[in-house]
Amino acid sequence: MTTIRTTAVPALLASALTLGSAFAGDIVGKVKYAGTAPAPAKIQVTKDQAVCGKAEHFDETLLVGPDKGVKNVVVNISDPKDGKKYTAAAKPTLDQNGCKFVPHVDIVPAGQEVSIINSDGILHNIHTFPKNNVPFNKAQPKFKKEMPATFEKPDLIQIKCDVHSWMAGWIVVAGHAYYALTDASGNFKIEGVPAGTYTLESWHEKLGKQSKPVTVPATGSVTADLEYAAK
């Protein structure tokens, strides 16, 4: 009797855990802008023309597609039920390329090293404006191709370059796996969320924050569209 119990209980637990991981769905949706957004303004390149002036620069703080989809909106759940970590890239990077931060909004996992790359071969300067992490302000000379940085706590960090006044971007430090960034059409997909009810949050640098409840099914997907009022 005792023997049966001690072997049967772990076996049951193991099968419950295996089944549990199968009960997960995706959150898909589109973030729209309710109105007509102005065309992104052209930015005047005032320095290092040979590198920075190769391509035209436009204001990236509000990018709305032809069908009103908003690019670069961060969508995440606020209350995950497991401890899974964000893993979009094997090695998270932030590039300074053409005197722009690429990508303009970069989701990186908390506590994992991010490689800050200087593809331009000119002096840049990474200046961070965090709320929860330690701020830094570091020059990255032309010979320094890569510079490591780790952001320990979930955060929304504006980044600037003190050398090129127009350079600005965001590092979004994800404390868990369930984050996504909208594409140029405003679409997003958060994959493999354990079934259940959550608060879905969105953040955009110019349009701000929104939230709404979402119930994730045990299989398939739930559609959760969001809309921002015109600004």
Ligand SMILES: [Cu+2]
């Ligand atoms: Cu720069």
